[in-house]
Amino acid sequence: MISWTEEQRTLRAAAVELGEVVGKDHLERDAAGEFAADGWALVRGSGLLGLPFGTEHGGLGADLLTTMYVLEGLGESCRDGGFAFSVCTHMVSTGVPLHRFGSAELKARYLPGVCGGGAIGAHAISEPDAGSDMMAMRTTAERDGDDYVLTGSKSFVSNGPIAGTFVVYARTGKPGSPGAITAFLVERDSPGLHVGTPIAKMGLRTSPLSELFLDGVRVPAANVVGSVGAGFLVLDHVMRWEILLSFVVNLGEMEHRVRRCVDYARTREQFGQSIGSFQSVSNKLVDMRISVDTARKWLYDTGEKLVARKNVTTDIAITKLVVSEANLATALAAVQVFGGYGYMAEYGVEKDVRNAVAGPIYSGTSEIQRQRVAAMMGL
Numbered sequence: 001m002i003s004w005t006e007e008q009r010t011l012r013a014a015a016v017e018l019g020e021v022v023g024k025d026h027l028e029r030d031a032a033g034e035f036a037a038d039g040w041a042l043v044r045g046s047g048l049l050g051l052p053f054g055t056e057h058g059g060l061g062a063d064l065l066t067t068m069y070v071l072e073g074l075g076e077s078c079r080d081g082g083f084a085f086s087v088c089t090h091m092v093s094t095g096v097p098l099h100r101f102g103s104a105e106l107k108a109r110y111l112p113g114v115c116g117g118g119a120i121g122a123h124a125i126s127e128p129d130a131g132s133d134m135m136a137m138r139t140t141a142e143r144d145g146d147d148y149v150l151t152g153s154k155s156f157v158s159n160g161p162i163a164g165t166f167v168v169y170a171r172t173g174k175p176g177s178p179g180a181i182t183a184f185l186v187e188r189d190s191p192g193l194h195v196g197t198p199i200a201k202m203g204l205r206t207s208p209l210s211e212l213f214l215d216g217v218r219v220p221a222a223n224v225v226g227s228v229g230a231g232f233l234v235l236d237h238v239m240r241w242e243i244l245l246s247f248v249v250n251l252g253e254m255e256h257r258v259r260r261c262v263d264y265a266r267t268r269e270q271f272g273q274s275i276g277s278f279q280s281v282s283n284k285l286v287d288m289r290i291s292v293d294t295a296r297k298w299l300y301d302t303g304e305k306l307v308a309r310k311n312v313t314t315d316i317a318i319t320k321l322v323v324s325e326a327n328l329a330t331a332l333a334a335v336q337v338f339g340g341y342g343y344m345a346e347y348g349v350e351k352d353v354r355n356a357v358a359g360p361i362y363s364g365t366s367e368i369q370r371q372r373v374a375a376m377m378g379l
């Protein structure tokens with residue numbers, strides 16, 4: 001159990017307060033599929049976006065665990081799950097790879113925009129024929145003088161419609177080899193780059209997502225993030241952070257959910273007594289509590305191991321499985337606890353189910369994570 005300092009608690013309290021304000025009108029925005037632009041303006045001024053990045057670039061220089069703790073607070077208070085997802089995507093897609101692998105020049109040019117939120121970040125990996133099998137990606141980057149020329153298309157880019165900078169992963173070597181992929185920092189106004197229209201989706205509707213088309217986009221060789229052929233390594237690092245940061249937000253959401261369900265079960269009466277006094281309902285709440293606490297342990301234990309530079313290959317996969325599946329299971333259980341009211345949009349309980357369905361898909365599906373764990377077990 002980590003004991004948090006006063007400074008860390010203060011940072012988290014600010015994020016909780018911010019989340020409450022930003023999450024207002026979340027039901028209307030979910031129905032309209034609208035990103036909270038006003039909320040983004042507030043977040044930009046809060047320091048939250050630069051939490052784990054260097055102070056020399058406008059960040060707060062916090063460590064991974066502090067960042068997780070603060071984002072958990074955002075998840076707990078912000079009812080707009082899509083907005084919180086966009087915040088994490090912004091930080092993780094561009095800030096994390098730049099911070100770890102970017103040249104001094106790239107960091108100086110782009111990290112202030114990440115920390116201040118002036119240019120929203122996104123990353124483009126998945127393609128129509130390369131989802132789980134990202135090695136099959138077809139987008140190519142060919143060297144031409146001081147530039148690379150990028151050609152191809154990307155299928156699902158979170159923040160795409162609102163992004164100012166993209167980290168695009170493209171092929172610079174032979175298909176199938178881990179050394180074949182390179183990460184590029186690409187600006188939105190680059191000639192030949194076309195952002196598709198927002199794609200309608202089941203949940204996370206307030207986090208816009210689109211396709212990305214690259215039609216001979218010239219990118220300076222200086223915009224390679226890391227080195228040529230090291231894109232897989234960059235992505236592996238990014239995915240570890242994405243799993244810890246995005247899913248710690250889900251942890252906050254689950255904590256809120258279990259408390260809300262307990263309150264409801266204590267006050268909703270049927271057959272002359274509270275529904276929480278029926279064992280089949282209270283068992284559900286106990287199972288939710290256990291899921292949330294298990295998720296918390298996996299997230300922070302894995303975060304601590306990563307900070308200690310221990311091997312987290314299996315831990316990251318298990319963490320992702322435990323938290324994403326707990327989030328979906330508790331969201332469904334909440335609908336059942338609320339009964340018919342849970343099914344109605346105005347309670348905001350059904351929206352959480354739609355949002356949670358995405359968790360076992362993005363950042364590596366549950367099937368792929370189980371396959372990774374199996375491989376580590378020697379299977």
Ligand SMILES: Cc1cc2nc3c(=O)[nH]c(=O)nc-3n(C[C@H](O)[C@H](O)[C@H](O)COP(=O)(O)OP(=O)(O)OC[C@H]3O[C@@H](n4cnc5c(N)ncnc54)[C@H](O)[C@@H]3O)c2cc1C
Nearest residue numbers: 123124125126131132156157158358361362363365367368
């Ligand atoms: C809300 C959301 C946001 C996203 N944001 C982004 C983003 O910002 N950038 C980005 O690049 N991508 C993003 N994605 C895409 C996401 O990473 C992919 O959807 C995911 O990697 C799966 O790829 P796919 O959809 O092509 O499914 P497929 O790979 O076609 O998989 C279909 C099914 O087959 C299973 N399967 C595939 N291969 C195997 C195997 N070897 N063994 C067992 N089962 C297998 C999968 O688990 C799945 O159940 C996002 C997706 C969602 C839902």
